[in-house]
Amino acid sequence: MVVAIELTRRPDGRYVARALHIPGVIVEAVSRDAALEQMRAALITRQRSSVEIVQLDLGEVPGLPAVPWPPLSGAFPDDEVYREMPAEIERQRRGDDERKEP
Numbered sequence: 001m002v003v004a005i006e007l008t009r010r011p012d013g014r015y016v017a018r019a020l021h022i023p024g025v026i027v028e029a030v031s032r033d034a035a036l037e038q039m040r041a042a043l044i045t046r047q048r049s050s051v052e053i054v055q056l057d058l059g060e061v062p063g064l065p066a067v068p069w070p071p072l073s074g075a076f077p078d079d080e081v082y083r084e085m086p087a088e089i090e091r092q093r094r095g096d097d098e099r100k101e102p
Helices: 032-048 080-100
Strands: 005-009 015-019 026-029
Touching (some): 005 032, 015 032, 026 032
Antiparallel strands (some): 005 015, 015 026
């Protein structure tokens, strides 16, 4: 599981780490590494305490489109930057994956 963490250095030099998509998981430590280690421990403890993180599919909701973007579909057919965007996203993701490998 990969969790996005917001890491902030306070003016007093301490670090605050927040799990962005998991409300209430916040730790504070004297160093960056300590904050990340405490965050890892807090998340593992949360997972072991029978808390589940699930996704809920609402299915089709009357009055709402099945997906939110159809009104914008095809809105930028002549936009060169928009056409190049998928390749740029793929390039960045590959770079991220390469940096994660030990």
